[in-house]
Amino acid sequence: MKALKITRSNTKFAVARLVSPISALGAAKFGPLSLVNESAPELPNAEGWHRITPRLTGICGSDLSLVEGHASTYFDDWVSFPFVPGHEVVADCDDGRRVVLEPVLGHACRGLPLPFEGAAPGDGDDYAHLVGGHLEPGIQTGFCHSTGGGWASELIAHESQLHSIPDAMSDEQAVLVEPAAGGIHAALATWPAVHIALQRGETPIVAVLGAGTMGLCAIAGLRRYVPGVRIVVGARYPHQQALARSLGADVVVPSAELARAVRRESGCHVVGDYLSGGCHATIDAVGSADSIMDCLKFTRPRGRVVLLGMPAIVSLDLTGLWHRETALVGAYTYGTESMPDGTRKHTFDLAIETAAECQLERLVSASYRLDDYKDAIAHAAASGRRGAVKIVFDLRSTPERKKKETN
């Protein structure tokens, strides 16, 4: 099978880190990623495992961090090298179903007891299972040596990870289900702050900083599942601004103008670099030191900042967070959600609905063959600037798939 593989090489990571600010293409060429031909991963000797053959696989921001050598060393103990990246996957399952992958390698696929009945792969308050059971360590498919990943013509997945998708759903829509789930999870993470505002009779203001794939999915999630919110978005590029509006944002401004837009919406004062009040909650879909700092500045005291973009190592002055008693929470994946109406739902079920209702296939801007991965990486790294949102690998016409289809 043909696969893009990341190997543990400090030198290659260092080269990628050095080269990526100048050229993402350079990072793809000289970094830890390489195109290989190798055997497909072995199925574990356990129930419920399938071979799946990707149709489309997305390139995510966390994938780019790895390729460009910026990922935190935090993950060193939570992943297993070498691995095949790719966790935004729509695929054909060996039992004939067309499926999307819920990539978290949870308790079920590792042969461990669920933390509660009906738990989704992402649930649980103890992450020991991520490095245990009958798989090598890995937070998700795409970061685990045992399973392979979506940037290959084949991988393995556990039944607990697979969601059948309706025939009416296109591959392009389906490949957005995973990021949609991430965005919805972040949107629902604002609920504690939104709920308080609603109880006080205020209009809850939620700001979203960044309108790449994740930011846009968070906007869709806010509009669909968090009632009564006024959504204010800072988006850098015109096409992102247009998409943000069409997904339900009330106010969309260039990113640099977001603080002033939040001030106008909340009618508060400005004290130094901070707003005296601000929005009730903020979703940071960028994940840089500057973006986190900005969010802390325009989120009101006792408000909530949801960190959706993966930050790595950042340097922050947290005096404001301390003084304003701001809650800074991460939003990594998805699982079982407590909905504003008190019900419980799986994020992926919501995401499948959202991908269809919001026609998220329009976020897919370009597709590449696996062989053209360097161009794909370069395009994804510059997606905003190049008027794109989501770049995917198209594996629907790989020689392996054709061979299988002929047989």
Place this chain on the structure above:
Amino acid sequence: MPRPGFVLEVDKSTPPILFWRGENFSLEKLPAGRSRVIYAPEPLPAIEDVDGAIRHALLNPIEQDPLPEQLFPGMKLTIAFDDVSLPLPKMERPDIRQRVIEAVLDMAAEAGVDDVHIISALALHRRMTEEELRHCLGDRIYDAFAPRGTLYQHDAEDPDNLTYLGQTPHGEDVEINKRAAESDLLVYVNINLVAMDGGWKSTATGLSSYKSLRHHHNPETMIHSRSFMDQHRSELHKSNWRMGKVLIDSGVKVFQIETTLNTDTFPSPFGFLAKREWEWSPSDRMTYLASTKALKRTPTRLARKIFHSIEAPHQMTSVQAGDVEAVHRITTEHVYKQQLVEVKGQTDILTMGIPYISPYNVNSILNPILVMCMGLGYYFNMYKGMPLVREGGVIIMTHPTQPDFHPVHHPSYIDFFEQVLADTTDPHVMSQKWEKQYAEDEWYKHLYRTTYAYHGVHPFYMWYWGSHALQHCSRIIIVGGDPKTVRRLGFVPASTMDDALEIASDVVGRAPTITHLHSPPLMVADVS
């Protein structure tokens, strides 16, 4: 004898014409045979004995008793004066307001008046700094009154210090400064730089609140003021005069002192600016070349600092005091005598160089909204009779139009640019949709009251100022402006004057007639 204004028909021998470009200038060749340049009258001679003339005006007022006869011990006397927005550039010390107010204070002291307040009539403008107040009033007045709290600035957002006087027959609310309204005598000290200044506008606008101002600072009034410089055809003027009637009926007694200045606007190093180009001496040409080249290399911040430090040599040409309306009639005659130029007919295009300064950015930045206001609000309206450009014609301005804003002086302008102009450039739409939010924003109110910020609603007023021009012209082009910023204003960017004429040709054809309003100095075209 100073020469009157003059309309030059451009021919092949006409040299390139001077255009302001913010903190720089350029020379532009206008097409021969179909262009004309309007030059202002030369500066009128100044009154030699300024203090004598002031004293004479106070002792021989028009349709009122002499000032000393209106002063008595135990009375409440309030002196209000025009703020930092006038004159432009600031005048060399001593400022004329200082000389007038010192004369009034001398008479008040002789009459035993000791309850005197001096108020800067700034309406919704920014507060003046100590340095600006000292420049305007002199150190003696500042040191005597400011520390005691009797020299201060009108606060249009202080409900405890505003008095509601009633409505005009048109339903316009009249609310002015409480101290001014309750004084036994309100002395208003004005500098009448253009014909729309002064009269009842001094008190009914300068000492009023948003509640009053909104009745005449709105798109309808501005569109129907044709122009602001022609009192008989200005709705702005009429509204202020109606409000003045309410002041009189409410018992507010005003002693109006108005002054006019000549148009000696720039000191000698910049003397070439006001000259007619074919009369430039070799030294003028050298100065032009040296200054434009130097300014090109000078960082904008520094260039602004240099220009705003200029003190104008303009001198007083008249002073009259007494009844507001009677005084203002004479003042207007003096303004026209200095500024009026007879012009025959309209043209397809009106060109104008926008300078670094306007009434609203003294010691500050001429941001994009103020560029619009200067071009479409002020220069376009510098006419009596009819506009210099025909209906459906084109205005071409020259200015860098960068998205630069003074964060202290113009905070709501930044939001206006980002939020309102991103939504609409239609004055009517923005007044309905956005004005209230900006007028009532607590943060803008706080900044207006406690720092040096223009009121939150002020950018709307600046935009409304250009309402008539927006309606009258079919295209506005800015030469040399930042394209993105110019487009945000709803205008068309052009890189050169030739480009601008090419762009304009879509609307006015390939051989349009052109008028250039040569500035400085200020003038009013009497178009017949």
